[in-house]
Amino acid sequence: MLSLIKLPQVLTINQVPKVFHEDGIISGYRYPYSSAQDCVLSLFQLTNETLNIWTHFLPTWFFLWKLLMVLVEEEWQEDTYCWPLLVFLVSCCLYPLASSCAHTFSTMSERARHICFFFDYGALSFYSLGSAITYSSYVFPEKWVNSPFHKYYIPAATLNSVISTGLACYSRSTVKSAAKLGKGLRIVAFTFPYLFDNIPLFYRMFMCTGEGCTVNDATAVHYQHTALALLTGFLFATHLPERLAPGSFDYIGHSHQLFHVFAIIGTYFQLTAIELDMTLRKRWLQAHSQPITFTNTVGAAILCVASSVCIISIFSRTLFSTRHKKNDDLKRSHFSVASDSW
Template sequence: MARKSTRHLLDWASCPCHLQFNPFVLKGYRPASSTLGCVRSLFYLHNELGNIYIHGLALLTFLVLLPLTIPWRQLGWGSWLGGTHCLACLAPAAGSVFYHLFMCHHGGRRVYSRLLALDMCGVWLANSLGALPLIHCTLACWPRFRLIALIVHTFLSTVAGWRALTARSNIARLQAFGWQAIARLLIFGFRGLGLGTGAPGSLSCYLRMDALALLGGLVNVARLPERWNPGAFDYWCNSHQIMHLLSAISILQLHTGVTRDLLWAAHHGYACPEA
């Protein structure tokens, strides 16, 4: 079955124009397929298989990990933070799996554009909702400042979502989330200076999260390592797969940091240090 399907794979020049976004991946493209045909591609080798399974396994891992590690009972009214965090962790992997699995659908560019929008919505939710527990816990002793920070974050998230959905290139999509990243760095700095609250050790998790996400985005934009040897990384270890792996680890770092902050909030009740 795998050998028979592999014979029908296309090279870069033969695949539809909307799928010709990486000229350094030369072969292994699936032909236009029905919905069932796309699902069947889970069981033979092609150049999107690694992308599907990396985020598919990440999605399954988080579906098991999140309910077991978030302190729901201790949070009380703060359970909404756990809920938004779950969505932030699950959305990018779920959107990515659907995008990569069905991107060769015979619906063509119209279906592909909707799948790409779904993928970008997942990334947007991770950036937008993922920062809420960070802001809430860091500025727990500054309620007015926290409200302003949440309003600014909401505005920046709205702009980022629009820019990501209308972007025409990987560089533009990466840039779309730039202001959100800068806002997070300001919150990191506030906590790093000892002005904010939160669990000890969680800040380093957040810093690793953003560093890994940025590195993955840059690798994807640079098309490395396949740019150095076109055709050698068609099926495995190309830039997009590396980005997927780094983004999954990045989400894991986010989860570790948020879990520590939520446990801190549950045990300390957002107790502010005395003046």
């Protein structure tokens, strides 16, 4: 069937506007002003984005299956103990889905590219909060349970997630002329919430000694997903290996693909560790930890999502101003003229 369909043309870096360039990637670019249909068709041809899309789209269905299993098997309407897990699983479904959609439709226009990744950033911020909610409910070391830090941990994590979305969107829409500065701001936008959310876990794994340190079967798995998280951050920041050999990893093996793969594997191990802590510590946590409520689980998640949507709409609206629309239309017409001469 696909043999009867004309697949979109694949271009080199010299044939696409600078805004679509990726460090160390020389070829495999899709047409930068594609239709939605061409974007979907490009999923079935090898480009420098194909594996970026599939490595996040397929795992979405695994996490959706896990979510449905919890909804079917647990009495979640009455049992608030499983609410943090549900929030986390929703975030695990949304962030790879948003990422795969962003990579799929980001070549429709320059404005579309920015807006697609605004939603990607918002989903990542929500995933960060989902992690924090489960950590507060299942992962906190016994020594810190009910401490002042524990009490204010979720409100602070919620605020961090909202700030993360705002800073990431700002880095893309306002500092477009300074790509390195924008990339640096995005690294800060996602690194700070990650470090804050993991304070109780890092303390439990690396600093806590004696009683109350919560050493159990989940500990080894926490080490695994932490190592994978550090690896994904390294790949995102360094653009290795394509930076060392530009053009050699255009289609398979470049840093963003590896980033996606290790991020998903890390999320799987994170989920496994959370489920182990949730099961092994249930009796103790229900007896000693602060109560799990709508406010510190679903309510915090709704507030984060609503705030991120407002932030995304504000930044997106600026891209639809008359000036931005004229610039985008002018670039599109210039590119179309140039492409006719190829």
